[in-house]
């Protein structure tokens with residue numbers, strides 16, 4: 001009987017405590033994700049020269065454990081015009097988010113600060129293959145992430161696309 | 171149909187198929203019970219519903235990528251799985267791990283052990299018919315998961331340990347948050363303990379049910395809390411210390427009778443010991459590097475190794491064969507849940523059908539690890 005009553009006492013105590021439940025779809029009452037939260041991978045946008053950071057070097061494609069990404073590079077038109085430092089730029093990029101396991105390896109191996117784990121984590125789509133994200137969608141995710149978190153590249157000097165500096169060096 | 175033939179003998183009264191979608195099987199696990207009235211006379215477990223071929227998949231991934239696969243073996247104690255694999259590769263490469271990385275690993279692994287045992291506490295309450303404990307357990311577990319999220323970026327599939335260290339430095343508010351978390355969790359544990367452990371109905375369901383003697387447990391290869399509940403104080407962290415576990419002072423909870431209540435209480439007691447370890451680790455931890463000097467793509471020398479660690483479920487072993495390339499030649503996992511499950515047939519024979527779920531729950535299997 002005593003064990004039963006102590007249990008009841010614990011339950012009663014709960015009545016005087018703030019509720020710990022969060023209400024998921026409600027934007028105010030849901031749990032906020034942490035800063036380091038790894039949602040879907042997204043491509044970042046270089047505002048200085050108005051192009052993506054990604055050069056299509058394919059390192060992330062090779063290192064991805066689930067082989068869910070493809071990338072293709074092209075010559076950068078802005079480079080020939082002298083507006084950017086990137087010789088090559090990404091042409092097509094696709095991540096199958098339905099297959100991605102959110103491991104963050106692609107972010108770790110990228111040398112150009114071009115890919116980041118965004119805070120986006122809701123996957124359901126109305127169409128089949130709606131989770132195959134192309135370059136534009138990934139950039140959209142990235143831009144949203146950049147503006148929400150005030151993202152800065154980890155190696156700003158090395159990865160900036162602004163060509164002025166290169167002229168100085170020469 | 172075929173299965174019926176193999177198990178059917180003339181004196182069978184009734185055969186019950188339990189699972190694979192039964193909620194108390196913690197995954198997809200199927201049991202065929204032959205019952206005579208209320209007694210179970212024979213049982214046949216069927217596993218393999220969650221087989222993903224992890225061991226074979228490892229052969230096609232580089233060492234850094236394999237860590238993501240190990241996350242998915244025991245999916246409630248992910249960091250302990252990662253630790254087992256990383257330590258195996260590191261000892262094959264004879265790497266020295268920086269102290270700080272080891273301390274962070276231990277802290278996170280012990281937190282993970284707490285989270286795993288809390289999950290057991292909650293679901294075990296459900297198994298025996300108590301609805302409330304799971305809410306208390308998940309409240310505490312939720313805090314730990316949220317804490318993991320702030321460090322590793324994920325709540326469950328962390329991919330945080332690396333060959334030679336860890337992925338990134340801890341966030342600035344780590345110490346404050348951790349001590350706050352420990353206070354809350356230890357308070358929560360006491361509440362959980364008060365709520366269920368001495369409850370008369372719970373005692374009636376679990377005391378003297380599903381008894382396994384020490385010698386039988388050893389014969390079946392049972393390990394971890396299940397073995398310690400039978401009275402054998404064997405814990406790899408103490409008997410063969412790996413990483414830095416020899417630097418802490420903590421006890422190994424042991425019970426004597428080996429029944430369901432003992433298996434339950436040993437786990438609850440282990441949570442308290444884990445909190446003790448974390449507190450010591452916190453005070454001993456110093457600044458320093460978090461990654462040993464390794465090349466980005468690990469290439470262990472030719473050779474093989476078997477490395478044992480103590481996961482929340484028991485003796486977790488990784489057997490690794492390397493041919494000197496950047497991918498493992500063979501990976502074999504000794505999953506504690508798998509070995510513990512072998513004792514189920516023995517435990518269930520002669521038990522009442524109402525106790526089947528109680529006994530199955532008390533062994534605390536995770537199907538992801540059993541089927542791999």
Ligand code: SF4
Pocket residue numbers: 053054055056057058059060061071090109110111112113114115
């Ligand atoms: S995201 Fe980074 S690693 Fe991947 S292709 Fe672009 S630049 Fe290369």
Ligand code: SF4
Pocket residue numbers: 041063064065066067068069095099100101102103104105106107
């Ligand atoms: S997060 Fe992992 S699985 Fe997803 S795209 Fe990046 S490397 Fe591939």
